[in-house]
Amino acid sequence: MDKKKAFEELVKEIKGLKTDDMYLNDFFLTWEKSDDELKAVWDVADALRNLRERNISTKVFDSGLGISLFRDNSTRTRFSFASACNLLGLEVQDLDEGKSQVAHGETVRETANMISFMADVIGIRDDMYIGKGNAYMHEVAEAVEAGNKDGVLEQRPTLVNLQCDIDHPTQCMADALHVIHELGGIENLKGKKLAMTWAYSPSYGKPLSVPQGVIGLFTRLGMEVVLAHPEGYDVMGDVVDVAKKNAKESGGSFKVTNDMKEAFKDADIVYPKSWAPFAAMEKRTNLYGEGDTEGIKALEKELLAQNAQHKDWACTEEMMKLTKGGKALYMHCLPADITGVSCKEGEVDASVFDRYRDPLYKEASFKPYVIAAMILLEKFKNPAKVLEELEKRGQDRIMDIEK
Amino acid sequence: MDKKKAFEELVKEIKGLKTDDMYLNDFFLTWEKSDDELKAVWDVADALRNLRERNISTKVFDSGLGISLFRDNSTRTRFSFASACNLLGLEVQDLDEGKSQVAHGETVRETANMISFMADVIGIRDDMYIGKGNAYMHEVAEAVEAGNKDGVLEQRPTLVNLQCDIDHPTQCMADALHVIHELGGIENLKGKKLAMTWAYSPSYGKPLSVPQGVIGLFTRLGMEVVLAHPEGYDVMGDVVDVAKKNAKESGGSFKVTNDMKEAFKDADIVYPKSWAPFAAMEKRTNLYGEGDTEGIKALEKELLAQNAQHKDWACTEEMMKLTKGGKALYMHCLPADITGVSCKEGEVDASVFDRYRDPLYKEASFKPYVIAAMILLEKFKNPAKVLEELEKRGQDRIMDIEK
Amino acid sequence: MDKKKAFEELVKEIKGLKTDDMYLNDFFLTWEKSDDELKAVWDVADALRNLRERNISTKVFDSGLGISLFRDNSTRTRFSFASACNLLGLEVQDLDEGKSQVAHGETVRETANMISFMADVIGIRDDMYIGKGNAYMHEVAEAVEAGNKDGVLEQRPTLVNLQCDIDHPTQCMADALHVIHELGGIENLKGKKLAMTWAYSPSYGKPLSVPQGVIGLFTRLGMEVVLAHPEGYDVMGDVVDVAKKNAKESGGSFKVTNDMKEAFKDADIVYPKSWAPFAAMEKRTNLYGEGDTEGIKALEKELLAQNAQHKDWACTEEMMKLTKGGKALYMHCLPADITGVSCKEGEVDASVFDRYRDPLYKEASFKPYVIAAMILLEKFKNPAKVLEELEKRGQDRIMDIEK
Structure with a gap:
């Protein structure tokens, strides 16, 4: 009934x-x-x-x-x-x-x-x-x-x-539907803080479509969206413009920072995830176009070294404590690089991931x-x-x- | 209704x-x-x-x-x-x-x-x-x-x-249904001229089933079918016999020539397409059977060289002018080797192919x-x-x- | 009706x-x-x-x-x-x-x-x-x-x-349903003798799941089940225990022998099939775990040599004569290694296999x-x-x- x-x-x-x-x-x-x-x-x-x-x-x-x-x-x-x-x-x-x-x-x-x-x-x-x-x-x-x-x-x-x-619209729309259900209705997203942050991963060249999709979508819902990444890990400029415009229209806000802590501070939702710098992906696309195998190898090495400088960008228990009541909703498009599980050092602590396993699977189920x-x-x-x-x-x- | x-x-x-x-x-x-x-x-x-x-x-x-x-x-x-x-x-x-x-x-x-x-x-x-x-x-x-x-x-x-x-019965039956629709009924095929001709392609070893299927089927419909190819590019003898017999019974005709122009002259329908010489395909089959890799490589080289002697066998705008009113229906089983598009020199001029794109796709849709x-x-x-x-x-x- | x-x-x-x-x-x-x-x-x-x-x-x-x-x-x-x-x-x-x-x-x-x-x-x-x-x-x-x-x-x-x-429960349940149909009802299996025997194959490392599944299942049906294999080709000990227990409970019997003739003697059903020794499979699993490619190669060579010592373990016409009235039901999970057909020397004589082709296909159809x-x-x-x-x-x- x-x-x-x-x-x-x-x-x-x-x-x-x-x-x-x-x-x-x-x-x-x-x-x-x-x-x-x-x-x-x-x-x-x-x-x-x-x-x-x-x-x-x-x-x-x-x-x-x-x-x-x-x-x-x-x-x-x-x-x-x-x-x-x-x-x-x-x-x-x-x-x-x-x-x-x-x-x-x-x-x-x-x-x-x-x-x-x-x-x-x-x-x-x-x-x-x-x-x-x-x-x-x-x-x-x-x-x-x-x-x-x-x-x-x-x-x-x-x-x-x-x-x-x-x-990545099917992913981000599922992500949003998950949040809508978790918060008990679309109107409850207004004013909530979402941190879309870069996180360290030992692999390289992960696509940008998820962070771009997230800032392009959640800024429409009146949320306070913060995009955080190390210097040099910028996403596509056009999408940043979209996010800014969306935030203005929806009565929310959009901000880019190079400080992960600032993003996590009092966040209601965190979405820490690795991606490749837009400029590097552009370069790689050109190298593929030219069939420059040596260039691709060199770029790969360079990117991995660049990533390795930011191992502190991880969703640890310490970081989670910064969030609203220490209980922000942790999100990921899966599979995540889990420290000590799928890699030595990765995007998220195993204990954090485990605590959110159920919501993560539900997120995917949409x-x-x-x-x-x-x-x-x-x-x-x-x-x-x-x-x-x-x-x-x-x-x-x-x-x-x-x- | x-x-x-x-x-x-x-x-x-x-x-x-x-x-x-x-x-x-x-x-x-x-x-x-x-x-x-x-x-x-x-x-x-x-x-x-x-x-x-x-x-x-x-x-x-x-x-x-x-x-x-x-x-x-x-x-x-x-x-x-x-x-x-x-x-x-x-x-x-x-x-x-x-x-x-x-x-x-x-x-x-x-x-x-x-x-x-x-x-x-x-x-x-x-x-x-x-x-x-x-x-x-x-x-x-x-x-x-x-x-x-x-x-x-x-x-x-x-x-x-x-x-x-x-x-290649599903292809040729679709081809024929396309022609039936284009000409407004099966009875309208009687007496129409169809040129099934070889055409140059930079690849080698293309199957013979389409030209064989076409001459074996369209000769049943009272058409004047001409098979044209350079010397040495004969198709299976048994199928030629089938085509001859069919033509006699249907009141049409069947003719083999080594002159592409003769085939195109006043044709209502042209089907220019590359294929490998039957004798060469037979030889290749035996080489595969014997596992003679060297022999296969040599044959491939030989066939490509042989093909290259017949680059003038192409469905150009000039050739199309020879057809009935310059407006023969151009057919192909797809994909075609289009000059300047999918290869430097191929089976058909890009302008000819473009003009017939719609009918070609419809042909396939059957x-x-x-x-x-x-x-x-x-x-x-x-x-x-x-x-x-x-x-x-x-x-x-x-x-x-x-x- | x-x-x-x-x-x-x-x-x-x-x-x-x-x-x-x-x-x-x-x-x-x-x-x-x-x-x-x-x-x-x-x-x-x-x-x-x-x-x-x-x-x-x-x-x-x-x-x-x-x-x-x-x-x-x-x-x-x-x-x-x-x-x-x-x-x-x-x-x-x-x-x-x-x-x-x-x-x-x-x-x-x-x-x-x-x-x-x-x-x-x-x-x-x-x-x-x-x-x-x-x-x-x-x-x-x-x-x-x-x-x-x-x-x-x-x-x-x-x-x-x-x-x-x-x-291999889906295989063995299909095997059993085949036997039930062949013998005209499950009650007719009681007291019948089934010989699950090893047979020579020129390949190595075939899984043990079929012989294990067969002895684990048919012993439940009141049958006299004999497992026969050359020395060293033992199956999983736990499953042997299951078979013994089953036989006791069902009023049948279970016996292991190293004599193929003893197994075939008066058998109503024979299931001759190659498999790898359990101990060797365990060893191989460990070698794979350790990534020991050299060890795997050495083991493979050793196993093939071991197999080759038992070429007399074959379901020949001679062997079939030993069975009940010379007419035991021959079974196999397919594909079988047929002597002179799929290999020089294999599990079964071509003439035996041919005679049972129909029942074998029906067995699979379940x-x-x-x-x-x-x-x-x-x-x-x-x-x-x-x-x-x-x-x-x-x-x-x-x-x-x-x-």
């Missing part, structure tokens, strides 16, 4: 949101979406989860493909996308570039159409090279939109950005629902009505013989 | 075709099938597409597997097969020979049965070695037929040839439907009634809340 | 079995399960096959994932698991450790949860290292059980052991149903009622237009 009511309230809320522009459109960056649209993603995600918890099938497709295109290794995101597709009734078909002819010099435009004859959605992860990933996604989206207009494709496959060089919500909002003009219809249909997800 | 009528006419036509022998049978080569059977594939493909365009689900299977077995890399065909299976309700399971124990010396017979306990259809691509691919497919088909008769397999998995050393039609005709005795039943059932492919 | 009655009898039998403890539980080793539970697996497997033979869909899930995690190559088991999942309506998602971040030092606990948000079942094959495979499975099962209790996972994914270092039965019993409290409901629902597996 409780769950049923919660569902009805979600649907009511969704009815009040303007989501028309999401229909037959793609999801690239959170800051390209309106507040209503972001809220709709969270609400639809919650509603889909609510139905699943009540053993109500949410299959809105009776055949159709979800294409996944990963240009980097991935367990979590791969399984999240597959789970989201399965939840809605789409079958996942992986475009493994090793197996396929993409490597043989095909144009993006052609391949995008060739794999999309039955595709309702395409999920892409391409986060390795600065200036490339997001651009590549746009190329694919434009290609299939043209294909649909030209009568090649019966349907317009829409795109979900599963991580690019600029943003991702499949967030992706499914994005797909649903891209494919249906009237999401609220679709959800109502699913509840009314009441198809068991697992056959229930007790009914 | 229009689409509904078109559907009804297709169903009516299918009712008049004799397709009994396709039931629980395989699809190896187009010239092993009757005219009625080929027409049935095109009609069923059109009918399935018609239903999908009207958002009517065509799932005829409620569980069941489609096994794909690729012995060569592939994007298009892999996705086409996966799309076809999905359209009908089968889940694709890939037999990746790298991952499996096939490499460990298992017999074909055993593996074929072991993967087929729940298989309704098996799609195989094996085009690399002359005299092997088609033979291998027959081995698999015989193995599972025996397995079914002996009570090992509950159902008889039927086979779809996704490209062998002799024919493949999933052609494969699905083959499967449907292999698994159902009365395809017309199945299609009617699907329309009557009227299950939404994507949930339609506006109804 | 016959099949319908057979189904009703199976359902009636299942109703009399106590299977409550299987619900939301895992399947690791057959000897951890009660007699009722094993019988339930066989009966449910037969009932699912019965329904499929009558073209009745057995999809009990309307979305949901079956995760497969293979730490060793596999065709048969991979396809069996995929088939079982498909039969019940689950989509398979492979966790390929190459593609994923498992290799990057993630903890088992974390990965297990991250891949399980929509997972109803997890199938694992991990048979390479002594003392590791089964332990790893328990780690995964405990991780997802905790995840479910902590609210991370909406459902409790249950586990099916697809082969570990101790047992595996998908056994796996599906395990899943069904793990996910439903009242399996008999679920089966009745499926029959009543009567959903066509393949659309039947003749009805």
